[in-house]
Amino acid sequence: MDDAVRTENIKNLANQAKRLEHIEPFHVMRIITRAMEIQASGVDVVNLAVGEPDFPTPSLIVDAAVNALKADSMRYLPALGRDELREAISQWYQQKYAIHVPKERIAVTTGSSGALLLTMGVLVSPGDEILMSDPSYPCNRNFVSTMEGASTLIPVGPETSYQLTAELVEKNWTDRTVGVMVASPSNPTGTMIEHDVLRDIHRVVQANAGTLIVDEIYHGITYGQDAASALDFADDVFVINSFSKFFSMTGWRLGWAVVPDRFINSFETLAQNLYISSPDVAQKAAVAAFHPDSIKECNLYRSRYQEQRDYLVTELKNIGFRIPVEPTGAIYIYADCSEFSNDSFQFCQDLLEKAGVAIAPGLDFGFNQANQHVRFSFPKPVSILTEGVRRIRAHLYQ
Ligand SMILES: Cc1ncc(COP(=O)(O)O)c(C=O)c1O
Known part of the structure; x- marks a missing residue:
């Protein structure tokens, strides 16, 4: 780096807000960027690093978007969303969970x-603490x-299925926890967190006059048992959901929150100011996500994910990864790689450079035994997973 560039960098950092010091980049982005470079050079990579479905958005949703684009101009909307879509989501709760959500x-x-950003925006003042598990979504x-609060990362392991418990919440609650x-x-x-455990956590949070936030974005992608919603037993919780995963709509940028009554006005004010409204075309299309034919298509995707999960869990265990708790939902396998390495980032880099397989290092998900863990994202045809497994095995045992 020449002196002029160095001086420029120092100047830029000096002007940068202090909160940026606490916001780390995704380590996996370095892996993904490098995977793209390798691919661009003509070498094929098995990419199990990116956390998104591999299936197309159901056709009814796509058709609805095309029709909407042809029929209407796309405009700003009320910040909380189109009435028709909010109504469709409300009916979805009734139909799927038998819960009335106005x-x-x-x-x-x-x-x-x-x-998630708006939720933290209405709940967190500078210095406030939010408790969450380690590992968790970074x-x-x-x-x-971003709200100048602090996260208390609570180490969890296989004994609690990597989830928080009421005891852990109680033990880690401080005067600053909100x-x-x-x-x-x-x-x-x-x-998944057991429903009774979630209910107990809610009781502890309530007793401490705090707020529980439950991310249900992988609901619908579960293997064996359906996930119950926190809205089943509480209306003072924030429940977060998305069209990204079950409906295979990551790029449409559409999700939702069920907000406790007392926070909805501030949530709306913040949304109005931060981004005015979410995409009009995506909202018009998303109503079709709840059509029985779209749901049928997504349920079919779910059975494919289950086959992919079953295949990859078995093969990774055969190779020598430890998977003490198998995933019962979502699209990931969190595996202990300590048999092969105690530096998960280096392990991922080597796997990419030497074997052409991209996976995510544990470092992205926290600090608790992060160097001994990696994440495999499995939504890929079994033929591609088979090639990935062949390469990993050859790399580790050559
Ligand atoms: C647990 C969890 N929550 C939230 C998100 C954000 O997803 P989106 O903004 O696409 O709805 C993700 C994305 O991978 C996630 O894994």
């Missing part, structure tokens, strides 16, 4: 990411940091 409490957002702690965040099924572990 549409007035439903806020349509730019992906569940928008919902953006959550960064949403908290809430608890859980995800079920979770990223990166694919494990």
Whole structure:
């Protein structure tokens, strides 16, 4: 780096907001960027690093978008979303979970990411703490940091299926704690929190006058048992959901939050100011997501994910990865790689450079034994997974 560039970098950092010091980049992005470079050079990579479905968006949704684009101009909308979509989501809760959620409490957002950011925006003041598990979805702690709050990462392991418990919440609650965040099924572990455990956590949170946030974005992608919603037993929780995963719509940037009554006005004010409204075309199309034919298509995707999960869990165990708790939902396998390495980032880099397989290092999901873990994202045809397994085996045992 020449002196002029170095001086420029120092100057830029000096002007940067302090909160950025607490927001780390995704390590996996380095793996993904490198995987793209390798692919661009003509060498094929088996990419099991990106956390998104491999299936197309159901055709009724695509058709609805095309028709909407032809028929209407796309405009700003009310910040909480189109009435028709909020009503459709409300009916979805009735139909799928037999829960009455008034549409007035439903806020349509730019992906569940928008919902999470706004939720932290209405709950977290500078210095406040949010409790969450380690490992967990990395953006959550960064949403908290953006609001100048602090995340308390609570180490969890196989004994609690990598989920929080009421005891852990109680033990880690401090004067500055304002809430608890859980995800079920979770990223990166694919494990679910038992409904009774979630209810107990809610009791502890309530007793401490805090707020529970439950990320349900992998609902619908579960293997064996359906996930129950926290809305089943509480209306003072924030429930976060998305069209991204079950409906295979990651790029449409549409999600929602079910917001407790007392927060809905501030949630709306923040949404109006931060991004005005979420995409009009995506909202018009998403109503078709709840059509029985779309649901049928997505359920078919779910059975494919199950085959992919079953195949990859078995093969990874055969290779020598430890998977003490198998995923019962989502699209990930969280595996202990300590048989092969105690530096998960180096392990991922070597696997990419030497074997052409991209996976995510544990470092992205926290600090708790992060160097001994990696995440495999399995939504790929079994033929591709088979090639990935062949390469990993050859790399580790050559
Ligand atoms: C647990 C969890 N929550 C939220 C998100 C954000 O997804 P989106 O903004 O696409 O809804 C993700 C994305 O991978 C996730 O894994």
